[in-house]
Amino acid sequence: MKQRPSPADDLKIGALARATGASVRSIRHYDQQGLLASTRAENGYRSFPAVAITQVRQIQRLIATGFSLEEIRSFPDCMLLIEGAKACANITEAQRKRLAILERQIEALENQRQRLRAMLIESQEADQ
Structure with missing residues (x-):
């Protein structure tokens, strides 16, 4: 999605799941759908920027209001980068x-x- 900050700020998928309450499976799915930006370490593990916490929370919030992942994917970045963004x-x-x-x-x-x-x-x- 956006330019990556320092790799030292990156989260492993388990840490992202704990921080957001989302399942690892859901996070993988969001990543595969292009809603998150991950990189792969040499060992193949996904790594996410710290902003992914906000993005996952927003994705969950939008899903809870009835939007599909396809619809969410079409939204501008402001809807995923600002936690609690109303519109x-x-x-x-x-x-x-x-x-x-x-x-x-x-x-x-x-x-x-x-x-x-x-x-x-x-x-x-x-x-x-």
């Missing part, structure tokens, strides 16, 4: 679209709940 101007529309999708899903679930309640009431009345 960059470039993704406000994507956030609005995601919210609209969630609202439609909530409405559909509410309709299903109402139909199920009605069925239960009908079956209770039939039993009496």
